[in-house]
Amino acid sequence: MTFSKKLLIWYKKYGRKNLPWQLNRNAYTVWVSEIMLQQTQVKTVIPYYEKFMQSFADVNALANAHEDDVLHHWSGLGYYARARNLHKAAQQVRDEHCGLFPLNFDDVLALPGVGRSTAGAVLAQAEGQRHAILDGNVKRVLSRFHAVHGWTGQKKIQDQLWLFAEMHTPEKQLADYTQAIMDLGATLCRRSRPDCESCPLSDDCAALATQQVALLPTPKPKKTLPVKTVRMLLLRNDKKQILLEKRPPTGIWGGLWSLPEMPVIESVKDWCNTHYQFDINASDELPVVRHTFSHFHLDITPCVVEVNNPDQSVMEAERRVWYKACKNDRGSKAESQSLGLAAPVSSLLNRLNEE
Known part of the structure; x- marks a missing residue:
């Protein structure tokens, strides 16, 4: 047969x-x-x-x-x-x-x-x-x-x-x-x-x-994945909304909405003032979250930053949006707007909303 x-x-x-x-x-x-x-x-x-x-x-x-x-x-x-x-x-x-x-x-x-x-x-x-x-x-x-x-x-x-x-x-x-x-x-x-x-x-x-x-099948030759680090900013205004930015169409999370990123070694206060003209009231660093891609590990240091009423002049309608996760009977869910969110970003938004 x-x-x-x-x-x-x-x-x-x-x-x-x-x-x-x-x-x-x-x-x-x-x-x-x-x-x-x-x-x-x-x-x-x-x-x-x-x-x-x-x-x-x-x-x-x-x-x-x-x-x-x-x-x-x-x-x-x-x-x-x-x-x-x-x-x-x-x-x-x-x-x-x-x-x-x-x-x-x-x-x-x-x-x-x-x-x-x-x-x-x-x-x-x-x-x-x-x-x-x-x-x-x-x-x-x-x-x-x-x-x-x-x-x-x-x-x-x-x-x-x-x-x-x-x-x-x-x-x-x-x-x-x-x-x-x-x-x-x-x-x-x-x-x-x-x-x-x-x-x-x-x-x-x-x-x-x-x-x-x-x-069999013969496994792919193993290689040690490099580790990259980044700080993700959860910039929160007085309406409890978080600032999201649309990523470039190519590369990781291409076309998705994500959190602003900055080097871990730089000052959050200086970065926010330089790039967004925000004055910050307080900032709170959360534990590192690791997200693994096929070719590298990304260690994310989330940082919740309370900002004063932001100047709308920094907003770019095509690239930035203030976002708030909704809460329903099943708990928090980062889906109040029809935006594509990177998985770790969605998790961080849900976590922040629950807290």
């Missing part, structure tokens, strides 16, 4: 068939889910996806939305370039494809933030087109099944895995097969503690036969 046949039989009995994006499946809904699922687990994505689709039910609704609203819906999901690219791609569909999500592989691949695997997954699941996929789960399954050694981020290893992915992709039942191989990697062929006894491919798995399952 072939690789794909075994997988399809397993999927029919054990596969996930009631995920929100499977219930009203079309190219748009699958595309949104695939972008959200990049480097993010299904259980984390589901509530974000459901809220996102309530606000942006189709590609035109997303294209016509303000970027701040899109980023607000993405707040906490991380890797915010995905949201910015999703928004740009929707506008490209609106402007170049008359608002109809393209069903041609090259057209889908041309959308911002879409790679070969994502384009294949969208068209295989939404349209039943035959395209191989190679996301993280699939890389793990194929690396073990064929005992492929070498970090999967290397081009020569990826090329080898793409050949296997193409070889195993069947001619029919593409939607089920695509979901099946992703499900296998997510539920049985896990990174740690894989359930090989329940795996439908175990009889022919080269890694299992040679007792190399724990070694």
